[in-house]
Amino acid sequence: xxxxxxRFKIAREGQRFVCPDGQDLLELAEAEDFSVSGVAESLxxxxxxxxYAVERASGLxxxxxxxxxxxxxxxxxxxxxxxxxxxxxxxxxxxxxHFASEVKSYFDLPPRQFQKSVRSLCPET
Numbered sequence: 001x002x003x004x005x006x007r008f009k010i011a012r013e014g015q016r017f018v019c020p021d022g023q024d025l026l027e028l029a030e031a032e033d034f035s036v037s038g039v040a041e042s043l044x045x046x047x048x049x050x051x052y053a054v055e056r057a058s059g060l061x062x063x064x065x066x067x068x069x070x071x072x073x074x075x076x077x078x079x080x081x082x083x084x085x086x087x088x089x090x091x092x093x094x095x096x097x098h099f100a101s102e103v104k105s106y107f108d109l110p111p112r113q114f115q116k117s118v119r120s121l122c123p124e125t
Contacts, residue, residue: 008049010057017057017065019043025054026069033092034066071106074099078118084111 010025011018017025025039032038039062040050054062070091077087088099103111 008043008045008053010053012057017054026066029062029066029069030073034070036062036066039066067102067106071102074103075107075118078115079122081119084115 009020019025019028023043028042029035029039032042036050037047040047043050045053050062054060054065058065060068073091074087077090078084082090084099085096088096091099093099093102100111103109103114107114109117
């Protein structure tokens with residue numbers, strides 16, 4: 001009978017998700033353009049192994065966890081005064097229209113309205 005390989009565990013530390021080697025999972029996701037397969041490959045895991053580990057730590061599938069993180073970064077970058085085009089590029093969207101549809105879907109506002117809303121809460125930008 002084959003032995004089970006040790007399970008890959010992600011520790012949750014507040015808002016951080018820490019891999020066994022100390023890497024922050026969400027920072028790694030950013031570096032891999034929020035690609036589940038890219039993150040899995042960089043951790044020497046299959047997509048399914050990553051999915052199990054992320055679900056155990058967060059209750060979410062990796063794609064949804066990465067999407068939420070990406071949209072929170074978008075909100076932060078808008079508050080810091082970056083243009084929507086620059087934000088889309090920095091967050092790894094190949095096309096602005098994909099970024100726009102993600103913003104609309106996540107925040108329930110078109111990008112320009114989302115930008116005005118965030119900036120009205122942060123008048124110094």
